[in-house]
Amino acid sequence: MSVESVHLDNLSKRYGHHRALAGVSTELRAGSLCALLGPNGAGKSTLLGILSTLVKPTGGEVRYAGASGAEVPQRELRRHIGVLAHSSLVYGELTGLENLIFYGRLYNVRDAEARATALLDEVGLEPRARTRPARTYSRGMTQRLSLARALLHDPRILLLDEPFTGLDRAGAQSLARALAQARQRGCILLVVTHDLESIGGVTDHVVVLQRGRIVFEQRGDGFSYDELKRIYHQYTE
Secondary structure, three states: OOEEEEEEEEEEEOOEEEEEEEEEEEEEOOEEEEEOOOOOOOHHHHHHHOOOOOOOOOOEEEEOOOOEEEOOOOHHOOOOOOEOOOOOOOOOOOOOOHHEEEEHHOOOOOOOHHHHHHHHHHOOOOOOOOOHHHHHOHHHHHHHHHHHHHOOOOOOEEEOOOOOOEEEEEEHHEEEEEEEEEEEOOOOOEOOOOHHHHHOOOEEEEEEOOOEEEEEEEEEEOOOOHHHHHHHHHHHH
């Protein structure tokens, strides 16, 4: 299965009487990074949950490479998706390296230990931390490990929810470089973030959600920090 695009067609989601999404439609493309912006409660995390197949929409559908998400076996589809969510999804009693080796074997990653070591280098998790239990990590260290876990199986689709949380400026710059490299490899990236400075120049597609609806969408060669800030403040204040 080669995923060159993901189509969102009139997606809606309700939780009881609360409407989280209402008629969201757009296209995410290979080699593109979409910044999903909006105030708290706009529906951003719900949308990421639907795209990751962990949340079922109330209406509408998602099409991956032309095939409905409901038609593709979930196990096969999830092999193409990497997720960094609010929950780290790492095991506290395992070391950083052990976590990645464990997930690597789940995904049948070839030479999982070598791949894990290379990714920990890429995300900047220092060598002495890799042999410590993940429960001893700071928020920033856990975020780096979670990013490595999301990238481990070389997914075609990367869904990142506030990935810069807890990172210092050096860590944020390292993550921005990793995202730029993933984009160059032809990945489809959707990033929810309030750290507009870190994604300035990397983003080429901006979507703004308000109350579950798209109120702004634009594509371009690359949005600067100032452009992203202007868009954010115009549509969220």
